[in-house]
Amino acid sequence: MNLFLVLQQTFQDFEFLIIDDGSTDGTLEKIQKYHDSRIKLIVHSTNMGLVESLNQGISLSTGDYIARMDGDDVSLPRRLERQVAFMDLNQHIGVCGGQAQFMGKNQITRAPLSHEEIRCFQLFHCTFAHPSVIFRKSIIDTYGVRYFPYKHAEDYDIWNRLADFTQLTNLPEVLIILRQHSNQVSVASKWVQDRNADAIRMYQLHQLDLYPTEEEYRLHLDFSDFKIRVHDFVHYSNCLAWAHKILEANYKKQKYDHETLNRVLSQFFSLSEVN
Template sequence: MPRASVILPVYNNVDFVLEAIHSILVQTYSDFELIVIDDGSTDGSTFLISQITDPRVIKIFHKTNRGLVASLNEGLKKANGEYIVRMDSDDISTPDRLAIQIAFMDQNPLVDVCGAAFTTSSGGTMKVNPASHEEIKTWLLFHCCICHPAIIMRTSMIHRLGVQYDSNYLHAEDYELWNRLAFQVQMANLPINVLYYRQHNGQVSNQHRAIQDATARRIRQRQFSKLGLELSDEENQIMLDILGFKINPYDYNSYSRALGFANWVLGQNSKHLIYNQEMLNTAFSRCISHIPY
């Protein structure tokens, strides 16, 4: 049984897929299986994948496109490794990614989900997400702070909790999963770059932005419901302005609305104790003051 199972779904990524696969096959840590799921590609990706001969690669071909969630859940079922690692077909893993993340998980048996920092392939600065579980749990109320193609998870946790991605949260299935798991398991983010995240016009966040934003709102509302809150359209817009660092401190109305909203949420949290109160206060303060983590 391999230590790690890398799940790599593919759909029409002929320009990038071989580079993504190669970045896994040349890892310094070699005890893994790579599950490549071609989800009915029509652009030549299927042929390129079929030519791979490395025995660590498990190739699955769908005749028709079933969607990303179906491929991800199929990968979870097929995985034989102690750890499950995610990888996208248009990104590049650093050569030491598996070694770094597996060593961390081995040394921290209470952590079930671990993300990491990443760098855009265009040469941007390294994006470091909140590190501790309570920070991650709190910031997930605002936005997705775990990079999906940079995570590693324990297979035992997947089986214990019967974890699957939820097709009801289209184009934000990872954001939904992290919010769900944040109340069940311990999470972490490593401040180490393990991935070069490719930005291009074909990625989901560009092609399906409106659907992704609407789904993210439903996910956040589910979390606000834990605080006994149902956001109106106006209140949701205030939250979007806050998390988007769009509050103008020199505009009295904008600033006072944001502060009032934050105090409202903090007041409810003090009653329900869903989030660490200090962490939540810090998150609101940083967003309103335009100080990213």
């Protein structure tokens, strides 16, 4: 983590909880060289894992808001200023993320902005860049929400549960720079992440009384990955049938805003064609 960049945020009134989860690469020694009253260092003698560390950070935090940050990513200088100002002005919003740019690339995320659109996209995949998120401590504490042990997909799960209690949003501007490397979770433990993400998706489908066949679930993943083969008549027809099945189920259950869900499903078709 680039501590200097965090400490140089334009918004300065924050406590900086740093949880060293049993690191052995010299990280702790680097942290201890910084002398700033905002830093609160928690050291684990042995590795407790990400979920345990995240929940510990939530319990120890004392501010109105909790902002997440990973050690190898970069928050842009006005990230906290922008999010705190937005949350102060929008008391109905409990979770706020933003767009991310990948380091060394022109690639920028296209995360959905509105609460209803986020909820609909979450039926397929996680819509937040986890290190970009800020959320209200009061919401977390009032409803007793904590991260569950969906290893490497714990953020995907918690946004779905928080959506039952508060409004979610993503800001349109880039707030963080994401670093990509071969050792990060999405590469090194992809099979675990995929398995747990599957469980989260399936739970949401079951809430619609949808119990997809193996083939239908493969189609669902094609939606999630924007891999609908729009020029393959059979595949396109099967995807269209699955989309109609989702809409019919939602019409009965009224879990998602129906117009928004219809629009989101249409986007999977149009964006698959572009990609």
